[in-house]
Amino acid sequence: MEFSSKLLEKAVNEMSQLPGIGKRTALRLVLHLLRQPKSQTLELADALQNMRNDIKFCKSCNNISDSEFCEICANPNRNSELICVVEDIRDVMAIENTSSFKGLYHVLGGKISPMDGIGPNDLNIQPLVEKVKQGRVKELIFALGSTMEGDTTNFYIYKQIQDFDITTSTIARGISVGNELEYTDEVTLGRSIINRIPFEVSLKS
């Protein structure tokens, strides 16, 4: 692409480094900004700068936060002995939206994935093991995605903490609420039969 302006070219090049945004989309976005009031572009640039400069990660759970400890960890009404292990902040937001969980989180920042060069030391696993060692945790809930990388990460953490007096669980896998059996894949359906739950229990949830 040949640009008539170096400033435009630089903006398009920077924008196209975002995931899923190619040169053409970047040009469309940048031209849109040029048509809008100047303030919109400046506010976007400011918001990005402020975020990158000032954002903090909670010292306890590694969630994104504006202060040293995030709102969830700082809330005395939450059960600090129950910790839900998740991959990133989007999972925290998804679980918080359900209003079904009153414990704390521990954000790993990713999953073990040798294919992408991500090993256990690249993730926030050691602080979690420390928490368990100090006896502050009664139950760990593994809530990673149901993929090979998720299962590997679960197993790695489990191996590190299995000698301590702690309950571990994973979130239930099965057919989605509202789904028909015939459209569910066979692995999920097979597991949902093996891991069936007492009918009386299902009535309560």
Next chain:
Amino acid sequence: MEFSSKLLEKAVNEMSQLPGIGKRTALRLVLHLLRQPKSQTLELADALQNMRNDIKFCKSCNNISDSEFCEICANPNRNSELICVVEDIRDVMAIENTSSFKGLYHVLGGKISPMDGIGPNDLNIQPLVEKVKQGRVKELIFALGSTMEGDTTNFYIYKQIQDFDITTSTIARGISVGNELEYTDEVTLGRSIINRIPFEVSLKS
């Protein structure tokens, strides 16, 4: 969406004002930036700010430029008596890529579209009419998209300049090079028969 950080929320909100980017995509982009080196975010923000603050529009053709007159208008080797009327800078880039045009451009900045509240006065039409009035132009090529808005805009400009001694043309519409007849829509195919060109002429292009 409930965010654990106001800074994150602000960045996501600003990002999601871009066309085609919803809240979820904006969150994905912003989280990507947080995982990358700080310099990437700051350079993106800088590039956007600099572009919005310092970019100029060519005083002659209204194309985006770093200086008062764009490189095309400032080039003495180009034919200033032949002007191609386009909607925006992307069309200039597309036509420049073909290397088939050696005249100048005139960027309207949009098309007349009453549905979107865009009238002739919102576009850069008057300066074009002035150029024609001053007798500096021999031929105008209308190269707007082949839509109702494009045709309306062409016709509006044509009405303004029809009394002057000037040739007007539109770019050819017909089947794309490499396309099969059976997949071409009937309007295009019908027009391509009506507007057929002498075979000897087609051999030269």
